[in-house]
Amino acid sequence: MTNQSSCDVVVVGAGMIGAACALYAVRAGLDVVVVDRGPVAGGTTGAGEGNLLVSDKEPGPELELALLSCRLWRGITEDRRPDDHRPPTRGNGLGPGLTPGLGRAVEYEPKGGLVVASTPGALTALTELAVGQRAAGVETVAVDANQLRELEPYLAPGLAGGVLYPQDAQVMPTLAAAHLLRASGARVETGRTVTGVLRGPDGAVRGVRTDRGDLLAPSVVNAAGTWGAEVAALAGVSLPVLPRRGFVVVTEPLPRRVRHKVYSADYVADVASDSATLQTSPVVEGTAAGPVLIGASRERVGFDRSFSLPVVRALAAGATRLFPFLEHVRAMRAYVGFRPYLPDHLPAIGPDPRAPGLFHACGHEGAGIGLATGTGHLIAQTLTGRTPDLDLTPFRPDRFAEEAAP
Amino acid sequence: MTERRQVLAVIGAGPAGLAAALAAAARGVRVVLVDSAAEPGGQFYRQPAPGLGARRPQALHHQWRTWERLRDGLATHLAAGRVSCLSDHHVWCVERDSGRFAVHALLGPEQREPASVRADGVVLATGGYEKVWPFPGWTLPGVITAGGAQAMLKGGLTLPGRTVVVAGTGPLLLPVATGLAAAGARVAALVESADPTTLVRRSAHPRNAVRGARALAAHPGKLAEAGGYAAQLLWHRIPVLRRRAVVEAHGRDRLESVTVAVLGPDGRPVPGTAQRLDCDTLAVGHGLLPHTDLADGLGCRLDGAGVHVDDEQRTDVPGVWAAGEATGIGGAALSLAEGHIAGRSAAARLNGTAPDPRSWAPAARSRTRLRAFFAELDRAYAAPVRWAENVPDATVVCRCEEVTAGAVREAVGSLGAGDLRTVKLLTRAGMGWCQGRMCEPGVAGVAGCDLTPGRRPLARPVPLGVLAAPPPPDAGTSPCPGTSP
Numbered sequence: 001m002t003n004q005s006s007c008d009v010v011v012v013g014a015g016m017i018g019a020a021c022a023l024y025a026v027r028a029g030l031d032v033v034v035v036d037r038g039p040v041a042g043g044t045t046g047a048g049e050g051n052l053l054v055s056d057k058e059p060g061p062e063l064e065l066a067l068l069s070c071r072l073w074r075g076i077t078e079d080r081r082p083d084d085h086r087p088p089t090r091g092n093g094l095g096p097g098l099t100p101g102l103g104r105a106v107e108y109e110p111k112g113g114l115v116v117a118s119t120p121g122a123l124t125a126l127t128e129l130a131v132g133q134r135a136a137g138v139e140t141v142a143v144d145a146n147q148l149r150e151l152e153p154y155l156a157p158g159l160a161g162g163v164l165y166p167q168d169a170q171v172m173p174t175l176a177a178a179h180l181l182r183a184s185g186a187r188v189e190t191g192r193t194v195t196g197v198l199r200g201p202d203g204a205v206r207g208v209r210t211d212r213g214d215l216l217a218p219s220v221v222n223a224a225g226t227w228g229a230e231v232a233a234l235a236g237v238s239l240p241v242l243p244r245r246g247f248v249v250v251t252e253p254l255p256r257r258v259r260h261k262v263y264s265a266d267y268v269a270d271v272a273s274d275s276a277t278l279q280t281s282p283v284v285e286g287t288a289a290g291p292v293l294i295g296a297s298r299e300r301v302g303f304d305r306s307f308s309l310p311v312v313r314a315l316a317a318g319a320t321r322l323f324p325f326l327e328h329v330r331a332m333r334a335y336v337g338f339r340p341y342l343p344d345h346l347p348a349i350g351p352d353p354r355a356p357g358l359f360h361a362c363g364h365e366g367a368g369i370g371l372a373t374g375t376g377h378l379i380a381q382t383l384t385g386r387t388p389d390l391d392l393t394p395f396r397p398d399r400f401a402e403e404a405a406p
Numbered sequence: 407m408t409e410r411r412q413v414l415a416v417i418g419a420g421p422a423g424l425a426a427a428l429a430a431a432a433r434g435v436r437v438v439l440v441d442s443a444a445e446p447g448g449q450f451y452r453q454p455a456p457g458l459g460a461r462r463p464q465a466l467h468h469q470w471r472t473w474e475r476l477r478d479g480l481a482t483h484l485a486a487g488r489v490s491c492l493s494d495h496h497v498w499c500v501e502r503d504s505g506r507f508a509v510h511a512l513l514g515p516e517q518r519e520p521a522s523v524r525a526d527g528v529v530l531a532t533g534g535y536e537k538v539w540p541f542p543g544w545t546l547p548g549v550i551t552a553g554g555a556q557a558m559l560k561g562g563l564t565l566p567g568r569t570v571v572v573a574g575t576g577p578l579l580l581p582v583a584t585g586l587a588a589a590g591a592r593v594a595a596l597v598e599s600a601d602p603t604t605l606v607r608r609s610a611h612p613r614n615a616v617r618g619a620r621a622l623a624a625h626p627g628k629l630a631e632a633g634g635y636a637a638q639l640l641w642h643r644i645p646v647l648r649r650r651a652v653v654e655a656h657g658r659d660r661l662e663s664v665t666v667a668v669l670g671p672d673g674r675p676v677p678g679t680a681q682r683l684d685c686d687t688l689a690v691g692h693g694l695l696p697h698t699d700l701a702d703g704l705g706c707r708l709d710g711a712g713v714h715v716d717d718e719q720r721t722d723v724p725g726v727w728a729a730g731e732a733t734g735i736g737g738a739a740l741s742l743a744e745g746h747i748a749g750r751s752a753a754a755r756l757n758g759t760a761p762d763p764r765s766w767a768p769a770a771r772s773r774t775r776l777r778a779f780f781a782e783l784d785r786a787y788a789a790p791v792r793w794a795e796n797v798p799d800a801t802v803v804c805r806c807e808e809v810t811a812g813a814v815r816e817a818v819g820s821l822g823a824g825d826l827r828t829v830k831l832l833t834r835a836g837m838g839w840c841q842g843r844m845c846e847p848g849v850a851g852v853a854g855c856d857l858t859p860g861r862r863p864l865a866r867p868v869p870l871g872v873l874a875a876p877p878p879p880d881a882g883t884s885p886c887p888g889t890s891p
Binding site: 041174179253289294312329 | 499501510518703705817820821822823824825827828831832834837838839841861862863864867868869870871873874
């Protein structure tokens with residue numbers, strides 16, 4: 001049995017980021033193999049809510065990546081003529097002459113995000129953030145207390161106001177990863193574990209060693225998400241990706257009562273926080289399938305999968321404060337996931353100068369689904385020697401001091 | 407050290423839970439017995455609702471004497487205040503809480519009001535639930551589970567229909583068929599996909615002789631029980647169709663008939679053997695699975711489908727014991743033995759002494775014998791290989807989310823799912839009201855992947871308002887509502 005394969009690129013990781021890297025790399029003309037020790041979307045992708053958000057990002061490199069990704073998600077999901085650049089529309093039927101996008105398959109919903117502030121002070125801070133975001137190219141709409149109830153009739157009374165972000169959207173993340181992988185046409189090898197990264201005498205990457213033979217390729221993309229540090233270590237480089245645990249609570253299916261992704265203005269501060277202790281800020285959204293998803297908790301407790309009732313209680317308390325009707329709605333399940341977190345909250349994207357031929361596309365924390373398209377697009381550009389659309393300096397994988405490695 | 411009496415919460419008042427409660431209460435531990443039903447007894451000793459005025463409930467039960475002993479023992483401990491019994495309590499989570507445990511439940515049929523019990527130790531006697539494989543027509547009204555039919559009979563004293571076909575596989579089908587017939591239903595056939603007579607024949611085979619013969623010979627009672635069912639089947643003129651399966655259920659608005667076919671050695675129907683049977687009810691079951699949600703939520707290690715336990719019935723989480731079907735399917739007698747051992751071990755450990763296994767040697771011996779016997783039984787009633795291939799693409803396999811076999815096959819074939827969790831995420835199979843309890847075996851079979859126990863840290867749907875509020879004060883110390891012996 002011959003296990004030697006050759007291709008242009010091996011992507012390690014069949015989650016959302018690996019799928020997007022595969023899609024854009026194949027579109028750029030490369031022959032791609034995606035390898036994962038588990039199934040498709042077996043890691044953080046399968047444990048997330050599928051947020052495509054610009055609203056929770058402060059102006060800076062991550063927001064630029066989010067805006068690029070937002071445009072690319074529209075391109076992937078909408079049905080369109082090749083020369084058609086209109087904004088995406090929602091509909092059940094496919095119009096004449098249109099190429100079907102992946103929108104229906106991945107449950108793409110451009111529903112918009114609504115960030116709410118409970119106090120006038122919080123509203124002032126939120127409005128300042130929105131001003132900066134607007135300057136960076138984000139669509140923002142200021143919403144006063146009365147308009148809040150029009151946008152979300154079931155919101156608690158007494159909130160100070162908020163900001164609407166029409167570009168925020170959602171996909172079902174497991175479906176998104178699976179359908180992007182299928183659409184890419186890349187060869188997908190699930191259930192195959194990468195055990196080493198092969199390096200030539202000159203130090204250049206030559207492929208990967210797996211439990212089922214070697215896969216030879218001049219380029220290897222580390223899209224292993226929360227386990228990205230392990231893959232980096234196989235190549236002899238350090239990348240300090242750490243898990244940041246989060247729980248999601250899922251309710252019984254309901255008629256649509258929560259129309260947008262609704263969250264408290266505290267959420268942005270929590271996302272940017274460095275604290276290892278538990279933080280919960282309410283994030284509530286309806287889904288195409290009916291259940292309401294409730295997040296978001298953040299804790300740095302390693303890969304501890306055990307159920308934490310106090311965290312789930314805190315999530316329920318936050319959600320019922322925002323939407324009192326939820327008190328009588330039943331939680332059906334709760335699940336846990338691990339966000340791949342890097343110390344400065346920015347992902348690692350691009351070539352690793354310490355190991356020529358190794359590219360990183362991991363460490364997106366809780367934003368990986370949304371940032372996947374931009375990341376895949378930029379990785380494909382660097383793989384083919386083109387100038388990336390964004391300056392990758394802030395995402396350099398070797399930006400951390402060696403002692404920061406775990 | 408305080409002199410406070412140690413509290414043991416026993417979850418589940420079936421044979422295992424009752425045995426554990428009685429054994430622990432007799433040894434100086436305060437027991438809080440928590441159960442979702444209105445009366446203790448579990449599925450096996452399910453009692454008719456008092457309002458029905460049943461004169462001879464024992465007609466529907468075997469081992470009635472054992473039940474009387476359990477019932478009277480419980481009444482004595484209840485009267486003495488050593489046991490309190492919280493019925494209609496649906497436990498949704500057991501939480502480890504600074505060295506003790508908090509058992510969180512919802513009250514009554516509404517399941518909206520919370521109740522919590524604090525305890526120093528927990529016995530999980532959560533029982534099992536039925537496994538049903540899908541087939542065309544299985545979602546028609548009139549198709550019910552075998553256990554469901556039995557529960558209607560024992561608890562409601564009602565017949566699910568006039569003409570019943572009992573089908574599937576496993577030893578549960580025998581009491582269901584004979585019970586229905588005794589209560590006046592016409593049982594058109596007992597359709598068993600396995601051929602349990604191989605249990606005896608297999609034992610005769612030299613390779614299995616020692617193990618099989620020992621397992622059987624150790625259970626003259628079980629053989630007599632089987633013989634008793636055979637006689638009842640004859641008496642009620644119930645045709646027994648072995649190595650056959652219901653391959654389709656028919657009916658416009660509700661069940662009118664079923665098609666039964668002979669299964670070949672590969673588990674597929676043999677062409678030309680199909681036969682229609684008219685019936686208004688199909689009671690179908692393909693064995694049981696352990697309820698492990700609470701154990702898994704506590705972090706207890708699972709061993710295959712059941713909770714892993716040691717010789718004292720301890721799980722690998724200190725202070726948590728498990729007994730009965732939750733540790734692996736083995737019937738009421740094994741549950742009694744395991745529950746007894748768990749109760750004695752828990753009492754000793756909670757009182758700060760090392761238990762003496764010699765004191766429960768008879769129970770340990772019957773546990774060994776019964777586990778061996780049920781391992782043999784499992785082999786005899788093994789699923790026909792490739793049964794899942796018989797399920798057409800159009801058949802709904804997950805009824806809550808209306809996911810078809812075809813959708814599951816697509817998730818595996820072209821979307822890269824290789825395990826039950828990914829199939830669920832891609833198709834929504836198992837995400838509905840039952841959280842996969844009903845459909846997981848069928849979905850796993852159709853997907854061709856292992857049936858791994860689903861993770862359900864919320865063992866029941868819980869109102870967000872209950873989650874958001876602080877837990878209520880300890881209900882275990884309140885006076886007992888009592889039971890009607």
